[in-house]
Amino acid sequence: MAAQRPITTLEAVPAESTFLFRVRDGNGEVKEAVLVRSGADVFCWLNYCQHFTHIKLDKGSGAVMRNGELVCENHGAYFEADSGDCTHGPCEGATLTELEVTVVGDEISLTDDAYEFVGTGPIEDGDDLTATSNVEF
Template sequence: MTAGDDPRLADLDEVPEDSTLLLTLDDDGSETEALLIRLNGEVACWKNYCQHWTDVRLDKGDGARVKGGEIWCGKHAATFDPNSGECTFGPCEGAYLDEVEVTVEDGGVYLTDDDYGFVRRGPAETDDDDALGSGGGRIDFTGS
């Protein structure tokens, strides 16, 4: 498999195992955020919002908290398996982060997901949470 013309997002060495690297992607003309996390030589890429309150970002620009090998949401402490994206604990347990397809080749991480284009490393340039691609939905069954 070759990365061909797929955009290079980062060097593999730049993607942390104990935090995340924030990206801005183009989603049909709107900016949306995603995060990269390294997993034993592979890399996972997830959309940058919690599955509990989808207007809550996991990586606020300085890397998401990763503890015990899980991505933490800073709002109500939901944890996500970085391999599968599954919420393993918390108010959205059993839900999954939204995946963005990437591949690792020749020491680089490439975007292979046709639904998105690469814009930049770092945060989206918007104050509008809806523009982050989360839909802005806030559904809380916990009262928290």
């Protein structure tokens, strides 16, 4: 992987939502990831529910959070922000895929050797990000 770059600042990560960005894995596939705050700490997860992994937690405007947990709006699954563990829903017991990040001062950098930072924001794929159901008509 290429040298890691800063992702964003602490100030840019919302207290009750997520900061969305893109990474490239070792196979060259671009994926979405989210930064989330839990107390004074910052955690990073791939942006995909573990029930159906094509469903994104953050659809482009920040993931819903309730009581310190990320919520999948499609299935009602809840994931702890600090561990990635699913505590409720159809994938209970599963865990989000973690990416390593480091905070130095106010700067958050991707330090996971398996991924390379691509840029901020969602993957531009033309999908309708307003859908809240997994059922297509």
